[in-house]
Amino acid sequence: MLVAAILQHQRSEDHQVTERENELVLDVSWRVQLSSRDVEVGQSGTGIKRLEPVRFLIPFAFPLRPPDITLRSDFPREFVPHIYPGSPGDPVCPCIAEVGITDLMFQEGISGVLRSLQAWLDRAAQGTLMDPSQGWEPILFQNIAGSFLDDKGSFLRGVRDASLAAPTTPAFSVGWCQRETLDGRFVYVQKLSKKPFEYTKTPAIVVRAPVGQESKRFQHIDVRKREDLYLLLEHLGINGGDLTRLQKLVNDQGANGLDWLILIVVIKRPMNLIGCDHCFEILPFDCVLTINESPKAKVSPLQYIEAANPGLLQRVSHRGQRKHRSLHFIGVGSVGSKVALSLARTGNYGFHLTDNSLFRGHNLSRHAIADPASNLGFPKVVYMKNAIESTLSVECTISADDASSPTFTIPGAPDAIIESTGAAAVAANLRWIPFDAQLYQVGVYAEAELAFLSAEPRDQSRGVRVDDLEAWLFQQAFQNRAIGRLLFAENEHSRMIVGPGCSSVTTVVSDPKLSLQVSAITERLDRTLQAWPYDDDRGLAAYCVRDPKSGNLSWTSTQLGKTHSHSCKRNGLVWEVRVLDSVVSLMKECRASAGKNETGGAIIGRYDPLLQTVHVTGLVEPPAYAQAGPSLFQIDYPYLQEVDEDTLEQTANTLRVVGTWHSHIGASRPSSTDQTTFSDLSQNLGLPFPVMIVYGADGLEILSE
Numbered sequence: 001m002l003v004a005a006i007l008q009h010q011r012s013e014d015h016q017v018t019e020r021e022n023e024l025v026l027d028v029s030w031r032v033q034l035s036s037r038d039v040e041v042g043q044s045g046t047g048i049k050r051l052e053p054v055r056f057l058i059p060f061a062f063p064l065r066p067p068d069i070t071l072r073s074d075f076p077r078e079f080v081p082h083i084y085p086g087s088p089g090d091p092v093c094p095c096i097a098e099v100g101i102t103d104l105m106f107q108e109g110i111s112g113v114l115r116s117l118q119a120w121l122d123r124a125a126q127g128t129l130m131d132p133s134q135g136w137e138p139i140l141f142q143n144i145a146g147s148f149l150d151d152k153g154s155f156l157r158g159v160r161d162a163s164l165a166a167p168t169t170p171a172f173s174v175g176w177c178q179r180e181t182l183d184g185r186f187v188y189v190q191k192l193s194k195k196p197f198e199y200t201k202t203p204a205i206v207v208r209a210p211v212g213q214e215s216k217r218f219q220h221i222d223v224r225k226r227e228d229l230y231l232l233l234e235h236l237g238i239n240g241g242d243l244t245r246l247q248k249l250v251n252d253q254g255a256n257g258l259d260w261l262i263l264i265v266v267i268k269r270p271m272n273l274i275g276c277d278h279c280f281e282i283l284p285f286d287c288v289l290t291i292n293e294s295p296k297a298k299v300s301p302l303q304y305i306e307a308a309n310p311g312l313l314q315r316v317s318h319r320g321q322r323k324h325r326s327l328h329f330i331g332v333g334s335v336g337s338k339v340a341l342s343l344a345r346t347g348n349y350g351f352h353l354t355d356n357s358l359f360r361g362h363n364l365s366r367h368a369i370a371d372p373a374s375n376l377g378f379p380k381v382v383y384m385k386n387a388i389e390s391t392l393s394v395e396c397t398i399s400a401d402d403a404s405s406p407t408f409t410i411p412g413a414p415d416a417i418i419e420s421t422g423a424a425a426v427a428a429n430l431r432w433i434p435f436d437a438q439l440y441q442v443g444v445y446a447e448a449e450l451a452f453l454s455a456e457p458r459d460q461s462r463g464v465r466v467d468d469l470e471a472w473l474f475q476q477a478f479q480n481r482a483i484g485r486l487l488f489a490e491n492e493h494s495r496m497i498v499g500p501g502c503s504s505v506t507t508v509v510s511d512p513k514l515s516l517q518v519s520a521i522t523e524r525l526d527r528t529l530q531a532w533p534y535d536d537d538r539g540l541a542a543y544c545v546r547d548p549k550s551g552n553l554s555w556t557s558t559q560l561g562k563t564h565s566h567s568c569k570r571n572g573l574v575w576e577v578r579v580l581d582s583v584v585s586l587m588k589e590c591r592a593s594a595g596k597n598e599t600g601g602a603i604i605g606r607y608d609p610l611l612q613t614v615h616v617t618g619l620v621e622p623p624a625y626a627q628a629g630p631s632l633f634q635i636d637y638p639y640l641q642e643v644d645e646d647t648l649e650q651t652a653n654t655l656r657v658v659g660t661w662h663s664h665i666g667a668s669r670p671s672s673t674d675q676t677t678f679s680d681l682s683q684n685l686g687l688p689f690p691v692m693i694v695y696g697a698d699g700l701e702i703l704s705e
Helices: 002-007 100-126 151-159 226-235 244-251 310-317 334-344 361-365 380-391 424-429 466-479 481-488 511-531 581-593 637-650 672-685
Strands: 012-020 023-031 051-059 068-071 146-150 171-182 185-190 202-208 260-268 280-288 299-306 325-330 349-354 396-399 416-419 438-445 450-455 495-498 504-507 539-546 553-560 564-570 573-579 600-608 613-619 627-629 632-634 656-663 691-696 699-702
Touching (some): 146 280, 151 280, 226 280, 226 299, 334 349, 334 438, 438 466, 450 481, 450 511, 466 600, 466 613, 564 699, 573 581, 600 637, 672 691
Parallel strands (some): 146 185, 573 613
Antiparallel strands (some): 012 023, 051 068, 171 185, 260 280, 280 299, 438 450, 539 553
8 A cells, every 4th residue: 555655646757666674665766846947957956856766665564663765875965954864875864754754654644754755855956945944954863872961051152152153264172071871871061161171070172163165064974983973074174084183182181091082063054053042053972082093983972952041941931022020939838839940941030039948758749849869858948949040040049038037038129029838927027028029929728729819019008918818818708608618618637747746737738739720820920920010009819719520720810909008096006907999899889879878787807916907808788677867877786796606607717797887978977976886886796806987978987996
């Protein structure tokens, strides 16, 4: 079937079939579509013929193994890209598909392989095989013996130096590499420097090829021994001759008696390489040295690996330009570490990390870093810095400060602060610390069934704080039983003490569940950091719920206007009453709908006795029997007590009745009756700080002593 498909193809002409061990050899003449100016001559200007001999090597194991395709040995390889390297006199192997013939055959069948071969030969003859917009194709070696890692990209930065980038004659320099062995492959970590040679390292000679016609051609030469390397160098305009002269450069540094050295060839191509933002092709070779300088001495190509850098991370993470943000992370535990590493991999952020906790055994179950051999007992920030800065080459500084301490400060001027500790003391401390940055708070609840993201506006007055936004979340959970079951069902049984002496407390949850929620919250955070309008005076609150059956995630979000904050005195103490903007809007609607009568009812909220703050989060509809008139609104205390008990039960003692409110037809100023009712309210409900709100024509008033 395969042979028939090839012979029946419209471009296939004369053919011959022979049989060899384990394979069938099919030779055909393939008709190539030349450009109009080359038709009369019968071949292209680069020497590609109108009828090109093509050989198909069809294994008997076909279709489990694909056919190999080769062209004539004198095919003009130096003018054509997308060719596998080979020695002079060997048949030329074209690279007809990015995915390789195996994947191409299984995806599109033999007809797809023949279409790709036809397109390759036609474009090669017409000089359009290489797409300048795609870039220059580097040499592909099939006998790669190891890797050459460009540590922090310093080698590439060196060759891009304008004074050395475009030599007219070969330029040489000497350095050294750290040689390591991994699974039989050599990994050379580039440490080139001008220091004298170090005997514990491997010397490296850097040869910069001259810029000229040679560097504009393709060098499809397979390098396996020293004479192959010489041939490649000569094709690049470098008179290699032998390695004696190059080795002398190393010997002059006092490094005689070497077993091998690294030769790094740098070529400036006429355009950027495929997938790169530079035009320098870097070819490292591991050269075994012998006493007699034998041309058969082994030479193995190494794969040049550019170290991670923000530019590379950005190219593979997203399309288009994005903003650079500097972030201060407070907390790099199970949540913070995953968020920080994911954001670091986008290449768009710089980091300062703060965490005073040590890496413990139970952290391995969920932390983004899990290396028990080196991490246990050391500060988490140390290894996070290594992962972000040393591995990803992204800017990162650290501190092991206690973020709950009154002396804690935010260094520098970050664009955003991201708090993920889940510690109430840290969140409380951030209320008072001055900073010129946008504050975000992230966390997960209910064994990773619920995740929350809040963001203050970048406003010096901090009119909407993250504790306001968290209070909004509690109100949503009170109004929505499904959310309430998640948020308020988390109690002591979901947490456990880990280690002797109550050394640490953690929530019982698997890494897949946590990672799913953290990934969702990180993606939302990333979009918010890139698009959040700094001039907006509203805060952002968003929560993500995971369906326990399907695992699907669903988001709910809102923006809250400035919180109405009032300082009130009671029994000599000053309390801060913070009424969410959503509550004030609801009061306005209720007042308007009540017409000529007053209206009101119970108000729901949350107390923070330590910081003497009460958040008013919601309203409760009054009972049908409530008394209302143009200058009267009254409800009884048994009703308030009943609502209070129900609210405490539904919210696991998180929210409760914090007082009452009522409207005025006219001015908001409290009346003498209001003052009396307020006194009764204080005596009958037993609240830490009862709140009475009057909402009238000129806004909101809160009664105090």
